[in-house]
Amino acid sequence: MIGKEQMGLLKQTQDTWEADVEKRGVKERKEQFFTRSKIPVKRVYTPLDLEEAGFDYLKDLNFPGEYPYTRGIEPGMYRENLWLIGQYGGFGSPEETNRRFKYLLSKGITAFTLALDLPTQMGYGSDEPMAEGEVGKTGVAVNSLRDMEIIFGDIPLDSVRLIGTLANAIGPMALSWFMALAEQQKVPPTAFIGFLQNDILKEYVARGAYFLPVPSGLKLSIDVLEHCARNFPNWLPLMVCGYHFRDAGGTAMQELAFTVADALAYIEEMIKRGFRPDDFVHQFQFHFSAHLDLFEESAKFRAFRRIWARVMSERYGSRDPKTLKAKIHLYTAGSTLTAQQPMNNIVRITVAALSAILGGVQFPYLSSMDESFQTPSEEAAQLAIRTQQILAHEVGITDTVDPLGGSYYVEALTNRLEEGVWEYLKKIDSMGGAVKAIEQGFYQSEIAAASYQLQREIERKERIVVGVNEFKVKEEIKLTPLKYDPDAEQKVVARLQSFRKERNNPAVGRALDEVRRAAEANQNVVPSVFEAVKLYATVGEISQVMRDVYGEYVAGKTYF
Amino acid sequence: MFNFPCARWVPRALLRRNATRSNYTVALRDRGAEEQNDEVSGRQEVALVLAERILQGEIRAAARLMRDIDDGFKSAVEELKLLYPHTGNASIIGITGPSGAGKSTLVDQLTALYRRHEKKVGIVAVDPSSTFTGGAILGDRIRMNRHAEDAGVFIRSMATRGNLGGVSRATGDVVNVLDAMGTDVIIIETVGVGQDEIDIARMAHTTVVVMVPGLGDDIQAIKAGILEIGDVFVVNKADRDDADHTVHELTARLEMDPDKDRAWQPKVLKTVASRNIGIEELLGEIEEHGAYLHRSGMIRHLFEEKNARIFLELLKERLFAEVFGHLEVNGRFREIMEEMANRRKDPYSAVEEILAQRFGPLSGGSASESNPPVGARLGEEK
Amino acid sequence: MNRRIRILIAKPGLDGHDRGAKIVARALSEAGMEVIYTGLHQTPERVVSAAVQESVDGIGLSILSGAHMTLIPKVLKLLKDKNSDDIFVFAGGIIPANDILKLKEMGVAEIFTPGAETTDIIDFVHRTVAREIRQ
Known part of the structure; x- marks a missing residue:
């Protein structure tokens, strides 16, 4: 690149320039500038910053589609295929969700994530006491396969390319629903990509949708991975999540590091079951947030691809591009949205999405502008789709691959993030890996500290949040409230209870006994759960079997 | 002020x-x-x-x-x-040990077991107060709150409020309230931040010291005080690889105890509280120790010691408060400070004068010479 | 002889987003209060039992799942049933304006929506405790 002599000259020139700038005596807006994740930011970046980091174009960037995939996992990226325009949806009753799904299909979505309510996600039936008030609230209540049949009524599974749900604690049940639906609809499993989040480890840290103790929760996730590795090699049964660490107040560095560490824990478990990483790692996706610090975020996605390729090649000696390429799934960070002046959220979501597309992600999902105070209305959901379409077609960022590549600043950030992740990984390794680190509260304490610091910065106005701590207006929040059936919960409960009487209960009982036997014998539970699901055993019933066998998780020490 | x-x-x-x-x-x-x-x-x-x-x-x-x-x-x-x-009927169990040993989880499981035995359980869980703000986050309930709805369990979280020694000053009186309510078993969980938490042994009938494998070589570093107060030792999280090593080390340390010929020989038990393993054995051993206390008459001895200590502590506090309160209010305290500052008065004479004013002439010469216990001195006055 | 303020911070229901609850717990403790934290997934019954046993001044409930219109009224009712409605209740989370009005009518002392500052919450607790003592 630049020769030694030129570097010397550059250094001299920069020193003089910096001195001249200082001499002007103009005060900068802040003593010290930082990225959102507390990486110090310099006045200006030059080739010297890359030189200092020992930057080597071919080693550190290379070409798109080439190791270490910093510039993208495919050679042509968005010049060849735009990303799948996906949407997260589902609320109230199965019928309402079916209508919403059809509406979204008519707007041109190519991927769909079914949102489940919390009781379903945590293995409770809609009629259990813990479910009261929660049924149909953050997503749809799915008690049994019958509900899935209604949700996907007149919608063949292959009408979109990617379809799945965020089940984490109930992976075997959710997988069985899609297997059973495909069987009923006679759609071959190769005709669409079924995906699950199925990342239980992060639940114990950030989102709390767990019910079994950590080792048993992990076992169910791995059962799903194993079943898919053997039977559905084109499906994506695991989405390792960093998003939730970030939304819980963590930094970009924590988001990346804990995601890598968790992924390694899943890989180790699969190795214990006799698999090699190249057998199944291509079925992983990674789920991150897109925050508002445009360049740091783009650097984050670039850094992640490089870290992942290096980890897989250095730890496991993988040479298989399918293993080395990290597919990034993304959601614009809900925690950046404000309830105040909600229209401002449209701008925030756009910037976050921009960072993701500049960062070369595969599946961007956009928040709805009204998300911080209600389940998205149809209008807001459409706006989220339109935002993606504008970015795809009108602003030119999809016409060349990795347009930020070579920016001194972005490359310096990419390097710094990678460095920080290696430091974290070393620490987590020394604790004995992700499971131990989580059990000892390491992630939790790191995130809590970052989260509290961020809150303090906002309250001291060291960080401005427009409409919240500055530029406030007196306002009454006027938005189209989502119309949903206020009796939805009662209806779901009533239907569940009458439905229980209609099915073949002796057969359900026998199927549940089989599930219990498999769980007690520590076998893969997916085959027995699949049989029970087909007989319309409910999530609550199957989960109760798991609770009986494995016990329930009680949170450990909490960090503030 | x-x-x-x-x-x-x-x-x-x-x-x-x-x-x-x-x-x-x-x-x-x-x-x-x-x-x-x-x-x-x-x-x-x-x-x-x-x-x-x-x-x-x-x-x-x-x-x-x-x-x-x-x-x-x-x-x-x-x-x-x-x-x-109405007090004096409850069995009082102290649970102490380092932070992260799983004390709360152990208390939670013990409580569940006591409930199966139909015992009424009271729990006093102590967490540290901040020395800077006086505030505290009391988080021990997180692991026990499943018992919140059970009318047979009363959980109280307390902050140390500046007290060292693993419990707060008020803990003893709070235990008395639970005792008077007819609680059968009162479990006190200490702070566990590595202080010398030996106060618990004076309060509890049976003190359980909880250890955990993998805290490094610190079995060596365990202060002798902690070993002396334990009536039962528990190595929790015993499903970890190095659990047996910890048990072995702990047993060896206990055998080095100069008092090892005492009538009660503490045992080292293994538990995995998070999976409810070893809890029955632990409860059995706690009850065994309780039975020993009664069999040997030690329980009377314990009460005598405890009563004397409580009485003397109260007396000290009250005496001090009585005497000092007057001094502060009438400005005498400030005067004495000034007199001492310019060396016109020595502290020994100052104290003697004040006590003489309050209680009449002291009989036993200079207080600073003999320094008998406050209670004894008061006795002489009468 | 001032009371040390005691506050229970709870997450009733199944919502597991505890970022806000933890920030509030820490901020109140740094303001010199004793904060009892009960962790995730609490039933209203457990929350109220804990509040009574701990004799707190107030209960702070954090709910982001949309179940607030079921869970908060239940907490209020249980407090009344236990003759403990001198314990004030405040809440935080994603709660629409209409529901805020309804909840306040039912007796919730204050509701903090996203963007609320911890200093406001601390002030609110101090004010409310002072008022309770005057009464």
Whole structure:
């Protein structure tokens, strides 16, 4: 690149320039500038910053589609295929969700994530006491396969390319629903990509949708991975999540590091079951947030691809591009949205999405502008789709691959993030890996500290949040409230209870006994759960079997 | 202002002065009018009401008294007087050990087991107060709150409020309230931040010391004090690889104990509290120790020691408060400080003068020479 | 002879987003209060039992799942049933304006929506405790 002599000259020139700038005596807006994740930011970046980091174009960037995939996992990226325009949806009753799904299909979505309510996600039936008030609230209540049949009524599974749900604690049940639906609809499993989040480890840290103790929760996730590795090699049964660490107040560095560490824990478990990483790692996706610090975020996605390729090649000696390429799934960070002046959220979501597309992600999902105070209305959901379409077609960022590549600043950030992740990984390794680190509260304490610091910065106005701590207006929040059936919960409960009487209960009982036997014998539970699901055993019933066998998780020490 | 160190006993004189600053008459949150009066006249009536309600098992009244105790309310003493005859029936178990040993989880599982034996359980869980702000986050309930709805379990979280030694100053009195309510078993969980948490042994009948494998070589570093107070030792999280090593080390350390010929030989047990393993054995051993205390008559000895200590501590506090309160209020304290500063008065004579003024001429020469226990000295006065 | 303020911070229901609850717990403790934290997934019954046993001044409930219109009224009712409605209740989370009005009518002392500052919450607790004592 630049020769030694030129570097010397550059250094001299920069020193003089910096001195001249200082001499002007103009005060900068802040003593010290930082990225959102507390990486110090310099006045200006030059080739010297890359030189200092020992930057080597071919080693550190290379070409798109080439190791270490910093510039993208495919050679042509968005010049060849735009990303799948996906949407997260589902609320109230199965019928309402079916209508919403059809509406979204008519707007041109190519991927769909079914949102489940919390009781379903945590293995409770809609009629259990813990479910009261929660049924149909953050997503749809799915008690049994019958509900899935209604949700996907007149919608063949292959009408979109990617379809799945965020089940984490109930992976075997959710997988069985899609297997059973495909069987009923006679759609071959190769005709669409079924995906699950199925990342239980992060639940114990950030989102709390767990019910079994950590080792048993992990076992169910791995059962799903194993079943898919053997039977559905084109499906994506695991989405390792960093998003939730970030939304819980963590930094970009924590988001990346804990995601890598968790992924390694899943890989180790699969190795214990006799698999090699190249057998199944291509079925992983990674789920991150897109925050508002445009360049740091783009650097984050670039850094992640490089870290992942290096980890897989250095730890496991993988040479298989399918293993080395990290597919990034993304959601614009809900925690950046404000309830105040909600229209401002449209701008925030756009910037976050921009960072993701500049960062070369595969599946961007956009928040709805009204998300911080209600389940998205149809209008807001459409706006989220339109935002993606504008970015795809009108602003030119999809016409060349990795347009930020070579920016001194972005490359310096990419390097710094990678460095920080290696430091974290070393620490987590020394604790004995992700499971131990989580059990000892390491992630939790790191995130809590970052989260509290961020809150303090906002309250001291060291960080401005427009409409919240500055530029406030007196306002009454006027938005189209989502119309949903206020009796939805009662209806779901009533239907569940009458439905229980209609099915073949002796057969359900026998199927549940089989599930219990498999769980007690520590076998893969997916085959027995699949049989029970087909007989319309409910999530609550199957989960109760798991609770009986494995016990329930009680949170450990909490960090503030 | 001189920062008065006693939370429980505030000199009357100080109170009187505070009264002019409006917050002496402490408004209680109970809205019963008669309860809002902390004056002597109303006090007996209040006490009867609250203590009676507690003896009838009213949770809310007990909780309120616990708060009054913790906040150092004078009225609380009157209540405690009435409750005292009803105490002395509960088994008191102390659970101590380093942070991260799983004490709360162990307490949670022990409680579940005691409940299966139909015992009423009280739990006092102590967490540290911040030395800077005085505030605290009390998080032990997280692992025990499944018992919150069980009428047979009463959980109280307390902050140390500046006290060292693993419990707070008010813990003993809070235990008395639970005892008077007819609680069968009272479990005290100490702070566990590596202090010398030996106060617990003076309060509990049976002290369980919880250890955990993998805390490094610190079995070596365990202070001898902790080993001496344990009646039962537990290596929790015993499903870890190095558990046997920890058990072995601990056993070896106990055998080095110079008192090892004592009648009770502490055992080292293994538990995995998170999976409810070893809890029955632990409960068995705690009961075995309880039986030993009664069989050997040690329980009487324990009570005697405890009673003497409580009496002497109270006496010390009260005497100090009585004497010092006057000094502060009438300005004598400041005078003495000034006299000492310019070396006109030595502290020894100053104390003797004050005591003589208060109690008449001292009989036994200079207090600083013989330095008998305060109680003994008072006895001489009578 | 001032009371040390005691506050229970709870997450009733199944919502597991505890970022806000933890920030509030820490901020209140740094303001010198004793904060009892009960962790995730609490039933209203457990929350109220804990509040009574701990004789707190107030209960702070954090709910982001949309179940607030079921869970908060239940907490209020249980407090009344236990003759403990002198314990004030405040809440935080994603709660629409209409529901805020309804909840306040039912007796919730204050509701903090996203963007609320911890200093406001601390002030609110101090004010409310002072008012309770005057009454």
